[in-house]
Amino acid sequence: MAKQQSSTIPHLLAASELTKEQIQGLLKTAKLFSTRLKGNQTLPLLKGKTVVNLFFENSTRTRTSFEIAVRRLEGGTLNFASTTSSVQKGETLIDTAKNIQAMGPHCIVVRHSSAGSPVTLSKALNLPIINAGDGFHEHPTQGLLDAFTIQEKLGEVAGKRVMILGDIAHSRVARSNIHILRKLGATVVVCGPPSLLPPHPEALQVEHCYRPESILPQADVVIALRIQLERQNSMQIPSLAEYSKIWGLSRERASLLKKGAIILHPGPINRGIEIDPDVADDEPRSVILDQVHNGILVRMAVLAEICNPDGLTHWMNQEGTSHAS
Amino acid sequence: MAKQQSSTIPHLLAASELTKEQIQGLLKTAKLFSTRLKGNQTLPLLKGKTVVNLFFENSTRTRTSFEIAVRRLEGGTLNFASTTSSVQKGETLIDTAKNIQAMGPHCIVVRHSSAGSPVTLSKALNLPIINAGDGFHEHPTQGLLDAFTIQEKLGEVAGKRVMILGDIAHSRVARSNIHILRKLGATVVVCGPPSLLPPHPEALQVEHCYRPESILPQADVVIALRIQLERQNSMQIPSLAEYSKIWGLSRERASLLKKGAIILHPGPINRGIEIDPDVADDEPRSVILDQVHNGILVRMAVLAEICNPDGLTHWMNQEGTSHAS
Amino acid sequence: MAKQQSSTIPHLLAASELTKEQIQGLLKTAKLFSTRLKGNQTLPLLKGKTVVNLFFENSTRTRTSFEIAVRRLEGGTLNFASTTSSVQKGETLIDTAKNIQAMGPHCIVVRHSSAGSPVTLSKALNLPIINAGDGFHEHPTQGLLDAFTIQEKLGEVAGKRVMILGDIAHSRVARSNIHILRKLGATVVVCGPPSLLPPHPEALQVEHCYRPESILPQADVVIALRIQLERQNSMQIPSLAEYSKIWGLSRERASLLKKGAIILHPGPINRGIEIDPDVADDEPRSVILDQVHNGILVRMAVLAEICNPDGLTHWMNQEGTSHAS
Numbered sequence: 007m008a009k010q011q012s013s014t015i016p017h018l019l020a021a022s023e024l025t026k027e028q029i030q031g032l033l034k035t036a037k038l039f040s041t042r043l044k045g046n047q048t049l050p051l052l053k054g055k056t057v058v059n060l061f062f063e064n065s066t067r068t069r070t071s072f073e074i075a076v077r078r079l080e081g082g083t084l085n086f087a088s089t090t091s092s093v094q095k096g097e098t099l100i101d102t103a104k105n106i107q108a109m110g111p112h113c114i115v116v117r118h119s120s121a122g123s124p125v126t127l128s129k130a131l132n133l134p135i136i137n138a139g140d141g142f143h144e145h146p147t148q149g150l151l152d153a154f155t156i157q158e159k160l161g162e163v164a165g166k167r168v169m170i171l172g173d174i175a176h177s178r179v180a181r182s183n184i185h186i187l188r189k190l191g192a193t194v195v196v197c198g199p200p201s202l203l204p205p206h207p208e209a210l211q212v213e214h215c216y217r218p219e220s221i222l223p224q225a226d227v228v229i230a231l232r233i234q235l236e237r238q239n240s241m242q243i244p245s246l247a248e249y250s251k252i253w254g255l256s257r258e259r260a261s262l263l264k265k266g267a268i269i270l271h272p273g274p275i276n277r278g279i280e281i282d283p284d285v286a287d288d289e290p291r292s293v294i295l296d297q298v299h300n301g302i303l304v305r306m307a308v309l310a311e312i313c314n315p316d317g318l319t320h321w322m323n324q325e326g327t328s329h330a331s
Numbered sequence: 332m333a334k335q336q337s338s339t340i341p342h343l344l345a346a347s348e349l350t351k352e353q354i355q356g357l358l359k360t361a362k363l364f365s366t367r368l369k370g371n372q373t374l375p376l377l378k379g380k381t382v383v384n385l386f387f388e389n390s391t392r393t394r395t396s397f398e399i400a401v402r403r404l405e406g407g408t409l410n411f412a413s414t415t416s417s418v419q420k421g422e423t424l425i426d427t428a429k430n431i432q433a434m435g436p437h438c439i440v441v442r443h444s445s446a447g448s449p450v451t452l453s454k455a456l457n458l459p460i461i462n463a464g465d466g467f468h469e470h471p472t473q474g475l476l477d478a479f480t481i482q483e484k485l486g487e488v489a490g491k492r493v494m495i496l497g498d499i500a501h502s503r504v505a506r507s508n509i510h511i512l513r514k515l516g517a518t519v520v521v522c523g524p525p526s527l528l529p530p531h532p533e534a535l536q537v538e539h540c541y542r543p544e545s546i547l548p549q550a551d552v553v554i555a556l557r558i559q560l561e562r563q564n565s566m567q568i569p570s571l572a573e574y575s576k577i578w579g580l581s582r583e584r585a586s587l588l589k590k591g592a593i594i595l596h597p598g599p600i601n602r603g604i605e606i607d608p609d610v611a612d613d614e615p616r617s618v619i620l621d622q623v624h625n626g627i628l629v630r631m632a633v634l635a636e637i638c639n640p641d642g643l644t645h646w647m648n649q650e651g652t653s654h655a656s
Numbered sequence: 657m658a659k660q661q662s663s664t665i666p667h668l669l670a671a672s673e674l675t676k677e678q679i680q681g682l683l684k685t686a687k688l689f690s691t692r693l694k695g696n697q698t699l700p701l702l703k704g705k706t707v708v709n710l711f712f713e714n715s716t717r718t719r720t721s722f723e724i725a726v727r728r729l730e731g732g733t734l735n736f737a738s739t740t741s742s743v744q745k746g747e748t749l750i751d752t753a754k755n756i757q758a759m760g761p762h763c764i765v766v767r768h769s770s771a772g773s774p775v776t777l778s779k780a781l782n783l784p785i786i787n788a789g790d791g792f793h794e795h796p797t798q799g800l801l802d803a804f805t806i807q808e809k810l811g812e813v814a815g816k817r818v819m820i821l822g823d824i825a826h827s828r829v830a831r832s833n834i835h836i837l838r839k840l841g842a843t844v845v846v847c848g849p850p851s852l853l854p855p856h857p858e859a860l861q862v863e864h865c866y867r868p869e870s871i872l873p874q875a876d877v878v879i880a881l882r883i884q885l886e887r888q889n890s891m892q893i894p895s896l897a898e899y900s901k902i903w904g905l906s907r908e909r910a911s912l913l914k915k916g917a918i919i920l921h922p923g924p925i926n927r928g929i930e931i932d933p934d935v936a937d938d939e940p941r942s943v944i945l946d947q948v949h950n951g952i953l954v955r956m957a958v959l960a961e962i963c964n965p966d967g968l969t970h971w972m973n974q975e976g977t978s979h980a981s
Contacts, residue, residue, distance in 0.1 A: 046379060046435055054696060056724070066411055067430060074381070074434055077407060082727060086716055097924035105717060105923060108948035109724055110696055273430060274422035298433035371704060371760055391736055392755060399706070399759055402732060598755060599747035623758035 015311050017128045017135045021146040021185035029186055033154050035307035036300070038322060043078070051310045051317045052081025055112040060086045060103065061138070062118045067273060068138050068147075071298070072115050075305035081313075084111065099123060100130045107131050113313050116140075134312045142176050148272055149182030151304040153190060155297050156227055159268050164191030169221050170212075171253060172231030172280055173202040179272045180231060184210050195221050198253055201242045218253060222262040229270045230255045233280045250279050260285045268293050340640075342453045342460045343633055346471040346510035354511055358479050360632035361625070363647060368403070376635045376642045377406025380437040385411045385428065386463070387443045392598060393463050393472075396623070397440050400630035406638075409436065424448060425455045432456050438638050441465075459637045467501050473597055474507030476629040478515060480622050481552055484593050489516030494546050496578060497556030497605055498527040504597045505556060509535050520546050523578055526567045543578060547587040554595045555580045558605045571604055580606045585613070593618050665961055667778045668786045671796040671835035679836055683804050685957035686950070688972060693728070701960045701967045702731025705762040710736045710753065711788070712768045717923060718788050718797075721948070722765050725955035731963075734761065749773060750780045757781050763963050766790075784962045792826050798922055799832030801954040803840060805947050806877055809918050814841030819871050820862075821903060822881030822930055823852040823892075829922045830881060834860050845871050848903055851892045868903060872912040879920040880905045883930045896929055905931045910938070918943050 015028055024032075043049060057076045059069050069085065076083045086106065099118065106114065115136045116124050121143035128135040139145040156163050168187050174180045174196045184194050194212040196203060207214040215221055222228070233249055243249045250256075255269065260282070263269075269285065269292045277283045286292055310318040340353055349357075368374060382401045384394050394410065401408045411431065424443065431439065440461045441449050446468035453460040464470040481488050493512050499505045499521045509519050513536055520538040521528060532539040540546055547553070558574055568574045575581075580594065585607070588594075594610065594617045602608045611617055635643040665678055674682075693699060707726045709719050719735065726733045736756065749768065756764065765786045766774050771793030778785040789795040806813050818837050824830045824846045834844050838861055845863040846853060857864040865871055872878070883899060893899045900906075905919065910932070913919075919935065919942045927933045936942055960968040 046381070046437075048379070054698070056696070056727075070409060070411070070431075071434060073409065077381075084720060084723065086720070098927065101923075101925060101927070104945055105948050106720075108945040109721060109952060110949070112696075273426075275426060277423065277426070295429055295433040298430050299435070302434060371706070371762075373704070395734060395736070395756075396759060398734065402706075598751075600751060602748065602751070620754055620758040623755050624760070627759060 015308075015315075017124070017137075018146050018308055018312060019124045019128060019135065019137050020144040021149045021182040022144065024146070024186070024189070026189045029150065029153065029189055032150055032304065032307045032311060033157060035311060035318065035322070036150075036154050036303040037158075039303050039306050040300075046078065048078050048080050049306075049310075049321065050080040051314045051321065052076060052079035052112075055081045055313060056084060056110070057081055057113045057115060057309065057313075058084045058086060058106050058111045059138075060106065060114050060116045062099075062116075062123075063139070065117055065139070067298075068117065068301075071301045072136075072138065072305050072309075075302050075309055078302065078306055079309060081112075081309075100126065103127050103131055107133055113309065136308060136312065139178055141178065142181075143178055144182045144185075145178040145272075146182045146186075147301070147305055147308060148179045149186040150308070151297055151301040152179075152183050152229065152270055152272075153186045154300050154304050155270060155293055156187075156192075156268070158296070158300065159293055160226060160266075162190075163187060166192045166226040167195065167221075167224055168192050168227040168229065169195045169197055169218070169225040170229045170231065171197045171218055171255065173233055173237060174198055174231070175202050175204050176234065176237075177231050180229075181210075183229060184212055188212070192227075195225070197221060199243055199249070202237070218255075218259055219262060222259060223264060225263060226267050227270065228255065228263065228267065229272075230281045232272060232274065233276060235276070246279055254279060255281045255285050257282050257284050260288070260291075263291075267291070270294065270297055273298070340633075340636055342449070343471050343637060344449045344453060344460065344462050345469040346474045346507040347469065349471070349511070349514070351514045354475070354478065354514055357475055357629065357632045357636060358482060360636060360643065360647070361475075361479050361628040364628050364631050365625075371403065373403050373405050374631075374635075374646065375405040376639045376646065377401060377404035377437075380406045380638060381409060381435070382406055382438045382440060382634065382638075383409045383411060383431050383436045384463075385431065385439050385441045387424075387441075387448075388464070390442055390464070392623075393442065393626075394440075396626045397461075397463065397630050397634075400627050400634055403627065403631055404634060406437075406634075425451065428452050428456055432458055438634065461633060461637065464503055466503065467506075468503055469507045469510075470503040470597075471507045471511075472626070472630055472633060473504050474511040475633070476622055476626040477504075477508050477554065477595055477597075478511045479625050479629050480595060480618055481512075481517075481593070483621070483625065484618055485551060485591075488512060491517045491551040492520065492546075492549055493517050493552040493554065494520045494522055494543070494550040495554045495556065496522045496543055496580065498558055498562060499523055499556070500527050500529050501559065501562075502556050505554075506535075508554060509537055513537070517552075520550070522546060524568055524574065527562070543580075543584055544587060547584060548589060550588065551592050552595065553580065553585075553588065553592065554597075555606045557597065557599065558601060560601070575604050579604060580610050582607050582609050585610045585616075588616075592616070595619065595622055598623070665958075665965075667774070667784055668796050668958055668962060669774045669778060670787065670794045671799045671832040672794065674796070674836070674839070676839045679800070679803070679839055682800055682954065682957045682961060683807060685961060685968065685972070686800075686804050686953040687808075689953050689956050690950075696728065698728050698730050699956075699960075699971065700730040701964045701971065702726060702729035702762075705731045705963060706734060706760070707731055707763045707765060707959065707963075708734045708736060708756055708761045709788075710756065710764050710766045712749075712766075712773075713789070715767055715789070717948075718767065718951075719765075721951045722786075722788065722955050722959075725952050725959055728952065728956055729959060731762075731959075750776065753777050753781055757783055763959065786958060786962065789828055791828065792831075793828055794832045794835075795828040795922075796832045796836075797951070797955055797958060798829050799836040800958070801947055801951040802829075802833055802879065802920055802922075803836045804950050804954050805920060805943055806837075806842075806918070808946070808950065809943055810876060810916070812840075813837060816842045816876040817845065817874055818842050818877040818879065819845045819847055819868070819875040820879045820881065821847050821868055821905065823883055823887060824848055824881070825852050825854050826884065826887075827881050830879075831860075833879060834862055838862070842877075845875070847871060849893055849899070852887070868905075868909055869912060872909060873914060875913065876917050877920065878905065878913065878917065879922075880931045882922065882924065883926060885926070900929050904929060905935050907932050907934050910935045910941075913941075917941070920944065920947055923948070
């Protein structure tokens with residue numbers, strides 16, 4: 007039986023701040039949602055509550071995932087996109103957020119190009135803040151959903167060897183993944199061109215390499231990152247063609263993986279650049295669409311834990327029974 | 332009493348693929364919605380279901396019509412507009428759609444500039460797809476709502492003479508109308524500048540003419556199409572002024588219509604170009620706003636038939652009673 | 657006990673058209689919502705009704721405020737933004753609005769850059785129209801929420817001395833405020849550079865001055881207006897720096913205010929231009945975020961009074977009992 011718990015997570019600002027127990031708790035909640043809620047069955051944990059999606063960068067994928075997660079918890083969403091907001095009129099982030107707070111929502115999900123914006127908001131406001139991606143810093147729900155996907159496919163994360171391939175230095179996805187996977191007991195190896203690796207990988211407690219071939223045969227998981235097309239122009243890689251040739255997850259390279267190894271990608275994918283179309287579509291080894299599906303479950307877990315921990319605990323304790331509406 | 336039926340319409344990709352019976356079934360359903368549901372009364376045929384509006388072209392009108400139709404069936408909608416989606420990041424249409432599918436919706440309504448996109452999606456996904464306009468190909472719900480409007484105003488479509496006036500060659504509205512009106516037994520005449528008529532009108536089983544005056548006195552229905560302003564620049568018409576002078580539905584030309592004839596336009600109208608303002612506003616002969624109203628009923632019929640045929644049949648069989656919520 | 661009333665407000669087009677009694681009625685309703693509805697408790701006065709937000713100018717703040725107000729009355733909203741609408745295709749405002757009307761909503765909230773657009777719509781349509789800002793003309797719900805905020809903070813509006821500081825000539829906020837505050841018995845003084853004062857302040861029955869220092873010590877309320885950054889380029893002010901120096905609400909100037917005086921701003925604020933950051937954040941003297949909070953209550957009152965006056969009266973008469981859902 008799940009034991010009584012109160013929320014120890016007032017915000018979700020960074021995976022680096024989550025304890026192993028908190029991560030495991032969130033993954034356990036997501037798993038319960040997955041097994042107990044059939045089809046698109048909803049659960050009234052956010053009933054009467056409004057979650058604001060405050061997105062200063064384009065993201066249909068992540069925003070929609072949060073939006074569906076809120077709906078499945080029977081809450082309401084309000085979308086603020088930078089292109090139509092007062093930010094265009096020169097208002098500061100904090101003024102915008104304080105105005106939103108004054109309208110009475112229960113939680114803000116924020117994406118912003120500046121690392122640290124969610125922390126800034128959490129200090130300025132009296133509302134739970136969930137980081138949906140801040141600059142090159144973190145994207146903690148992506149890290150959680152990747153860990154959940156690995157756990158679902160391989161049984162557990164502990165003891166697994168996870169290779170993250172691509173532009174590690176500029177990837178908030180990589181950063182959140184490293185924190186979460188390490189805490190859950192995985193070994194993480196980052197691989198990519200020297201110009202796109204973090205300057206001090208040892209500080210992140212990860213191994214590193216420059217060529218994928220040496221690590222692929224030992225990996226249980228490969229997370230191929232999206233290569234930003236603008237890296238080419240900034241001279242951080244010689245060319246997309248060369249990147250693809252040396253670091254792309256081609257059919258030949260993917261054939262080095264052992265049986266049972268899985269391939270993740272945070273999307274959207276650049277077919278033929280960081281991943282070969284055949285490899286991306288090679289289900290069940292490729293679990294890219296499972297990641298999207300699991301993202302909703304994990305975000306439901308985060309929202310429920312942050313916005314209604316007591317209701318969540320109550321529901322979790324209804325062992326063996328289903329009281330979802 | 333309505334007889335038992337199961338859905339024979341897994342998708343709505345093109346009017347050309349609908350049988351006469353399917354068209355009549357959809358129009359009958361729309362008519363029942365119109366008569367049984369008072370005011371904005373709702374009906375829970377999509378309760379708990381989510382319909383995604385995946386629009387790669389601007390369209391407030393069609394998108395909103397679908398959105399209202401979904402709401403009146405008590406479903407939820409999610410809007411994906413190309414301007415904020417991952418498509419800007421270079422993702423393919425199929426990848427975008429597969430990601431959406433992984434989030435668990437029940438139906439996708441798609442508008443795209445490429446003819447055939449809805450067919451492509453229907454093959455790649457396991458979800459019902461509704462075509463809300465694909466390039467110059469088809470716009471089947473517009474064809475259905477036009478047929479419904481003609482039926483409402485003139486009693487039936489069979490035996491009527493329908494003139495479609497304007498840029499037939501580039502009009503998905505014209506194409507869907509031709510298929511539906513022909514199947515329902517109307518005679519269709521297309522009229523416009525030679526450069527804007529289809530190259531082989533006989534293949535579409537329609538008559539054609541180059542000057543409206545010869546056909547207007549015999550027409551029961553005129554559908555004036557929107558002239559795309561960019562046709563002028565592409566030299567397909569000499570000038571908008573000349574187009575208007577020869578093919579525009581002026582007061583003088585409209586006076587050639589017989590008593591009881593009606594005027595349709597799919598909107599948005601260019602006042603003073605393809606239609607004179609006085610003619611557009613000349614209700615009840617002009618039924619342009621009836622078309623908008625009917626669009627919701629017809630889209631409700633399509634959504635109900637595709638997403639919940641059993642529930643629809645059950646409701647239709649509740650003859651004489653109203654169990655709408 | 658609240659006495660029986662029927663709606664005398666078919667539209668909300670301009671504060672200039674509201675009687676003192678209508679204004680007081682709306683403020684009283686907002687106050688009742690504030691005291692009787694706890695937290696984000698909802699009230700089903702718009703249940704089953706759809707309100708369209710037809711916004712031709714960017715405004716996250718006002719649109720969202722209306723959206724939340726509609727939700728708290730359990731209605732649905734549909735957003736039409738000019739950037740995605742048929743207006744881009746050259747459709748007229750009235751055609752767009754008539755199309756929207758044909759889709760069956762119950763009320764249109766409109767923002768448009770042309771003064772008088774809401775009046776035009778109210779004549780062309782058979783729907784209640786609420787003006788959410790029309791050019792330099794009016795923004796009546798802003799005027800109402802400012803009056804409500806003053807009443808909440810200072811007990812009443814009558815007899816108070818209100819200074820409006822800044823670009824009066826181009827401010828619809830100022831215009832609506834003047835009408836409402838005057839009718840409620842306040843004295844209004846407008847202050848700003850001569851180029852930004854209305855040409856005939858006496859026609860508006862307000863006092864005027866060019867330097868804030870002379871009036872600040874007597875003011876009970878200062879409403880600092882947003883200075884449009886483009887005024888600088890149009891030569892209406894010498895420079896933003898000079899504007900700020902002479903008319904900005906600096907700490908020094910704010911220190912001239914008497915004890916108990918309050919500071920309002922319609923937002924979004926330009927920190928350091930028309931108002932010093934320390935002054936803007938100096939709660940409880942600065943009531944800028946209270947204005948945002950009150951905006952929802954006032955808009956709920958307007959929507960309920962216009963769309964469901966009988967339901968509102970019924971609820972108001974349930975004295976001492978709470979039947980909100």
